[in-house]
Amino acid sequence: MLKAYVTSCAIALALVLPAVAKAQTNEQLEQIRKQIQDLKESYDTRIQALEKQLKEAEEAAAKAQAAATQAQSAAGQAKQSAEAASQATGLKPPASPSAFNPALSLILMGGYYNSDQDPRTRVVTGFLGSDEYGLPNRGFDLGETEIQISANIDHLFYGQATFSIEDGTISAEEAFFQTTSIGHGFTVKGGRFFSGIGYFNSVHNHAWDFQDPALVQKAFLGDNFGLDGVQVSWIAPLSVFYVEVGGEGGKPVEFPFPDSFNNSNGFQVGTVFAHLGGDIGASSSYRFGVWGMTSENGVTDQPIPALDFTGFSNTLTGGSDNLWGLDFVYKWAPNGDPSYRNFKFVTEWMHRSLNSTLTYAPGTAQTQTGSFVASQSGWYAQAIYQFHPYWRVGLRYDQLNEGSYDLGTGLVGAPGLAPPDFTPKRWSAMVDWSPSEFSRFRVQFQQDKSQQGLTDNQVFLQYIFSLGTHGAHKF
Amino acid sequence: MKTFLSLVGLTALLTWTGPAMSAVNIFACHPEWGALANEIGGDRVSVYTATTALQDPHKIQARPSLIARARVADLVFCTGAELEVGWLPVVIGQSGNNKISVGKPGNLEAANYVPLQEVPTLLDRSLGDVHPRGNPHIQWGPQNIQLVANELTKRLDYIDPAGRAYYDSRLASFTQRWTQATKRWEQEAAPLKGIAVIEHHKELTYLFDWLGMPVVGSLEPKPGVEPTASHLTELVEQQKGNPAKLIVITTQKNPEPAEWLSGQIKIKEIALPATVGGTPGAKDLFSMYDDAISRLLAAEKPQS
Numbered sequence: 019m020l021k022a023y024v025t026s027c028a029i030a031l032a033l034v035l036p037a038v039a040k041a042q043t044n045e046q047l048e049q050i051r052k053q054i055q056d057l058k059e060s061y062d063t064r065i066q067a068l069e070k071q072l073k074e075a076e077e078a079a080a081k082a083q084a085a086a087t088q089a090q091s092a093a094g095q096a097k098q099s100a101e102a103a104s105q106a107t108g109l110k111p112p113a114s115p116s117a118f119n120p121a122l123s124l125i126l127m128g129g130y131y132n133s134d135q136d137p138r139t140r141v142v143t144g145f146l147g148s149d150e151y152g153l154p155n156r157g158f159d160l161g162e163t164e165i166q167i168s169a170n171i172d173h174l175f176y177g178q179a180t181f182s183i184e185d186g187t188i189s190a191e192e193a194f195f196q197t198t199s200i201g202h203g204f205t206v207k208g209g210r211f212f213s214g215i216g217y218f219n220s221v222h223n224h225a226w227d228f229q230d231p232a233l234v235q236k237a238f239l240g241d242n243f244g245l246d247g248v249q250v251s252w253i254a255p256l257s258v259f260y261v262e263v264g265g266e267g268g269k270p271v272e273f274p275f276p277d278s279f280n281n282s283n284g285f286q287v288g289t290v291f292a293h294l295g296g297d298i299g300a301s302s303s304y305r306f307g308v309w310g311m312t313s314e315n316g317v318t319d320q321p322i323p324a325l326d327f328t329g330f331s332n333t334l335t336g337g338s339d340n341l342w343g344l345d346f347v348y349k350w351a352p353n354g355d356p357s358y359r360n361f362k363f364v365t366e367w368m369h370r371s372l373n374s375t376l377t378y379a380p381g382t383a384q385t386q387t388g389s390f391v392a393s394q395s396g397w398y399a400q401a402i403y404q405f406h407p408y409w410r411v412g413l414r415y416d417q418l419n420e421g422s423y424d425l426g427t428g429l430v431g432a433p434g435l436a437p438p439d440f441t442p443k444r445w446s447a448m449v450d451w452s453p454s455e456f457s458r459f460r461v462q463f464q465q466d467k468s469q470q471g472l473t474d475n476q477v478f479l480q481y482i483f484s485l486g487t488h489g490a491h492k493f
Numbered sequence: 494m495k496t497f498l499s500l501v502g503l504t505a506l507l508t509w510t511g512p513a514m515s516a517v518n519i520f521a522c523h524p525e526w527g528a529l530a531n532e533i534g535g536d537r538v539s540v541y542t543a544t545t546a547l548q549d550p551h552k553i554q555a556r557p558s559l560i561a562r563a564r565v566a567d568l569v570f571c572t573g574a575e576l577e578v579g580w581l582p583v584v585i586g587q588s589g590n591n592k593i594s595v596g597k598p599g600n601l602e603a604a605n606y607v608p609l610q611e612v613p614t615l616l617d618r619s620l621g622d623v624h625p626r627g628n629p630h631i632q633w634g635p636q637n638i639q640l641v642a643n644e645l646t647k648r649l650d651y652i653d654p655a656g657r658a659y660y661d662s663r664l665a666s667f668t669q670r671w672t673q674a675t676k677r678w679e680q681e682a683a684p685l686k687g688i689a690v691i692e693h694h695k696e697l698t699y700l701f702d703w704l705g706m707p708v709v710g711s712l713e714p715k716p717g718v719e720p721t722a723s724h725l726t727e728l729v730e731q732q733k734g735n736p737a738k739l740i741v742i743t744t745q746k747n748p749e750p751a752e753w754l755s756g757q758i759k760i761k762e763i764a765l766p767a768t769v770g771g772t773p774g775a776k777d778l779f780s781m782y783d784d785a786i787s788r789l790l791a792a793e794k795p796q797s
Contacts, residue, residue, distance in 0.1 A: 176586065201591030203564055253589045257518075257541075257565045260557030295557025300545060303556040349556070353547040356554070358747055407719045454717070455579075456618065485618075490583045493556045 020065050120169030120177075123486035125224045127161040129154075130479040135472060143470040144420045144438045145237040145394070152236070154478075160184075161480075164191075164224060168489055174199045178489075180222065191222070192244065207249040210271065212242045214251065214264055215291050215309035217345040217364055219243055225491055227362070227402050228448055229462050229478040233416035234396030238341055238368050243311075244271040245287055260295035260305070270313055287313040295493075300354045305493060307345040314338050315374060334390075337374025343367060347493070360404045367397040378432050388428025394421035394437075400446075408453050416444040418468070442468035458482045515539075517653050520563050520593070522571035522581065523550060524769040525632035526603065526641075528777045530570055532667050533645050537656045541566075546771035547745050550576055551622070551717070555583035563588035566599070567652055570645065573602025574609060574629035598651050604629055606644045607637040610698060622717025632768055633700035633785075635675040638778060642667055674779055682786050685793055689735075691728065693720070693742040693751060696767055700785065701741075709737045712750045720750035725757075732758040739792055743767035763792045 131137070137153035154161070161184070168178035179193040194209030212220040218231065219239055231241050247268015254261040267285040288311070295305035319333040344367045351360035376390035400414035420437035429435060444467060450460035459481050466474040516539040521527035527542035534540065541562045544553055550572075553559075563569065563584050571577050585593055585600075592599035609627030616625055631637040646664040650657045686705040692698075693712045701708050710731055714724035740762040742751045748764060755762035765785045766775035774784035 196586075198586070198594055199591040201589065203589035205587070205589050251589070253560065253564045253587070255565045257562055260561035293557070296561070297556070297558040300547075303558060305557050349554070354545065355548040355552065355745065357549045357552045454618075454622070490555060490579050490581075492583060492587075493554055 020068075021062070118169075120167050121487040121489065123166045123484060123488035125162075125164035125166070125222075125488075126481070126483040126485070127163065127224055128159060128481055129161055129229065130158050131156055132477040133474055134476070135469075135474040140466075140469060140474060142233065142237060142418070142442050142468045143440050145233075145396075145418055145442065145468075150236075152241075153476075162223065164222070166488060170198065171195065191242070203253040203255060205251050207251075208247070210244060210246045211249065212244045213239075213266055213289055213311070214249060215239075215243070215289050215307075215311055215341075216343055216368070217305075217307060217347055217366055220492070224482050224484070227364075227400060227410075227412050228414055228446055229460060229480045232366065232398035232400075232414070233418055233442060233444055233468060234366065234368050234398055237396060237418060238370050240272065245269060245289075246271065247285070247287070258296070260293065262293040263291070265290045282314075282316050285314075286316065287311065301352060302348065302350045303493070304346070304348045308343070309345075310340075310342040312338055312340045319377070332379065333377045334374040335377065337372075337390075340371045340373065342369055349493070356404070358404075358407055362402045363400070365397065365399040367395065369393070369395040376429060378429060378435060384433065386429050386432045388430070389424075389426030390429060391424035392421065392437075393424070395419045408451055410450050410452070412446075412448045412450075414444075414446040414448075416442075416446075416468070418442040438470060440470040444468055456484045517649065517656075518565050518567045520566035520569045522569075522577055523632070524771075525638075525778065525781070526570045526572070528769045528781075529638065529642055529645060532778065533642055533660055533663050534649060535659065535663055537653060537659060538649070546743075546766055546768045546775070549745060551579060553577070553580045555580040555587070559584045560587045563593060564590050566590060566593055568599050568601060568648060569593040570601045570603070572604050572629050572631065574604035574626040575624050576604075576629040598648060601645065601648050603637075603641040603644075604631060606640050607631050607634070610702065611695070621713070621715030628695055628698050630696040631699060633697055634703055635671065635678070635782070637699065639668065639671055642671070670779070674782070678782055678786055681790070685786075685789055688739060688793055689737040691737045691740045691754070693746045696743060697741060697765065700765075704786075704789075706789075709735050712740075712742070712754065725750060725754055728754055729757050732760075736760075739763065739789075741765060741789070744771045761792045763788055765789070 131154040133153070133156060137156060139148050140151050140153055141148050142151055163183045165181045165183070166178070168176070171177045174197060175195050176198050177195045180191045182189050182191045190210055192209075192211050194207050194211040196207045197205055200206065212222075214220055216235070216239065218226065218235060219242055221242075223231075223241065230236075235241070245266060245268040247266055249264060249266040251262055251264030254263075266287075266289040268287060269285075270287045289309060291307060291309035293305055293307045295303070297303045315334060315337050318335045346363075346365050348363045349356075349360065350362075352358075370393070372390075372392040372394075374390055375387065378384075378386045378388075396416070396418035398414060398416045400412060402410055402412040404410040418441065420440065423435065423437055425432070425435065444464060446462060446464045448460055448462040450458055452458040460478070462476075462478040462480070464474075464476040464478070466476055468474075516537055517534065519527075519530045519534065519538050519540045521530050521540055521542045523544055524542050524546050527540050530538055530540045543559055543562070544550055559580070566588075569581075569585065571581060585595075591597075594600060595602075604626065609629070609631070612627040613620075613623050613625065616623060631641075642664060646660050649660045653660075682704050687707070689707050689709045690701060691710040691712065692701070692708055695711070695716060698708070710728050712720040712725065712728070714721055737758075738760060740751045740755050740760060742748060742762070742764050743766065744764045745767045746764075748762070751762045751764075764772075765788055766772040766781055769775055769777060769781050771781075772784055772788075774787075775781035
């Protein structure tokens with residue numbers, strides 16, 4: 019461009035010059051021509067030098083650009099690995115002393131109960147008196163509020179407590195410590211905890227599939243049979259099968275003998291249990307369980323609401339309550355992904371042998387005393403089907419068998435001392451809606467034929483909410 | 494007495510864990526870590542993968558078979574960052590295995606060694622199922638895989654010192670192949686830069702970030718909440734002002750919401766593997782990336 023301009027200037031000059039040169043001599047003309055030539059050459063040289071400089075500058079700029087980009091990506095990588103290195107030391111440094119706070123969660127539960135029969139006088143014939151059946155009050159009811167706190171205590175132990183707040187009283191449903199570091203498959207648990215027998219016995223009520231426990235669970239173990247004591251469990255190193263055996267010993271919290279004060283140095287209740295579990299393909303998994311429990315009655319004249327003898331008072335002295343049971347749970351989900359659809363089936367069967375010295379109708383003219391063994395059993399089966407990420411339906415059937423009474427000589431001929439000629443039964447159906455893993459609404463219909471002579475149609479509405487950090491549930 | 498002796502014998506048989514020469518047992522939570530464990534561990538490890546690419550890792554239950562596998566594991570190799578908080582703590586706590594608890598060398602949380610994206614500034618359950626430490630679906634960032642491979646090798650060197658040379662050489666080979674493959678993918682995937690996508694859940698975030706594909710919408714109204722009719726209608730509206738070119742979900746998800754939206758706004762809908770094993774082509778980490786990129790490239794071509 020510069021060259022062209024200069025050339026055109028030169029041309030312009032060259033054209034103009036002859037007019038100017040009219041008055042000049044040829045020599046002067048030569049001189050001027052030479053000067054123009056020199057000018058042109060010197061401009062040419064300068065232009066070339068400038069162009070060379072420009073090219074070099076552009077190349078340098080390109081190189082600098084490339085170097086800058088490289089430096090940037092290297093810096094980025096250095097930042098990444100620095101971040102990774104800081105994270106490699108483990109957890110980020112805590113921001114405050116409360117970083118070691120335990121996991122804390124609150125469970126809110128409540129609902130509404132509607133029934134044909136008066137819940138305050140309902141019994142389960144031959145099994146549970148009205149105080150023990152524990153149906154909710156009619157109408158709206160807050161139910162139970164639960165607080166659960168858990169954390170690792172140190173390198174050896176983990177601790178957890180669940181407090182239940184209901185009707186102005188707060189009680190510790192569970193408060194226990196557990197070992198984390200013995201290894202070799204062993205875990206020891208101590209304190210107050212729900213027994214590991216059965217399937218639903220160790221499950222808190224906010225995680226149940228129905229609003230209430232199965233009839234046999236309620237009749238033989240209470241809502242959740244718990245003990246103050248020690249549990250030892252061991253898992254076999256089989257890897258392809260889950261095999262667990264365990265045992266517990268201690269003092270029962272409140273069941274089966276309500277006046278459980280026992281002035282005794284030893285165990286009052288002992289349990290053993292064994293589980294076998296595994297997968298079938300990618301979609302199914304199962305767990306079998308078998309268990310036994312024996313509970314001592316060290317109390318004299320212990321009233322036994324465990325057998326509902328309407329119209330007669332009765333007390334037990336000594337003896338024991340011996341139970342054993344089987345449980346089975348099966349879960350299915352397509353390809354093992356339960357997000358959209360899944361199915362769960364649970365069944366349990368329990369047998370009880372209540373073995374004691376019975377004082378029958380004391381204080382009346384008919385008082386009789388003798389050895390007494392009541393053998394009874396019961397079972398339930400429930401199926402839950404989730405057909406949508408938020409919706410589940412469930413069906414459950416309960417049945418109890420009155421069994422037989424084995425009377426010692428002193429009791430033979432006692433009037434009315436025989437198992438009722440009746441089979442308590444109950445059907446339950448429920449639908450629940452859970453828009454997240456933290457909230458659930460449930461409606462449950464129940465046809466309760468567990469009391470001789472009547473049918474009790476019941477409707478439950480229930481909500482369950484979980485706030486805070488709650489530990490994962492078991493299988 | 495006889496019964497007692499046979500019980501003792503049975504217990505001894507059951508607790509005997511065999512000679513020390515056995516393979517390192519690795520319990521990998523997800524298929525990407527199982528695949529990585531095989532790459533680095535080779536013949537010296539025996540890998541059990543707890544979940545498959547067709548299972549939502551948030552929804553797994555602590556079933557007996559997982560506890561039985563954790564019982565015999567020398568190393569539990571998972572993502573962490575609370576991805577497995579719904580089941581892994583129960584599995585580890587019930588396993589009776591003291592080598593695999595959090596903080597021990599036998600517990601490797603991959604997310605601790607990787608810079609996480611989308612760290613939330615506000616934590617509240619009203620915002621959906623938000624992960625407090627950031628997005629845990631880290632297997633789709635190639636740099637992340639390399640960082641985790643480096644840490645895995647360190648752990649294996651520690652747990653099985655006799656295999657140190659073997660693990661280190663396998664890491665060197667893996668690093669070389671992975672670096673080359675990463676360059677190749679970046680070249681192949683250059684046409685994908687700038688292509689806006691709608692995702693289902695935030696499980697492919699690292700992939701889209703690496704490939705420069707902006708995410709303009711999500712089928713979930715909030716993380717962990719199923720797509721709703723009203724939210725999908727909002728996405729149809731949004732397409733007018735801020736259009737996406739592709740809807741990208743994974744083969745683990747229910748395709749119905751994506752298919753509906755694809756029909757409404759007339760853009761292609763494709764499914765990528767969520768991880769190794771999610772599609773027939775995703776057999777290991779390398780082919781998982783190959784398969785995802787080739788599916789994206791095929792979808793990006795103009796409709797014929």
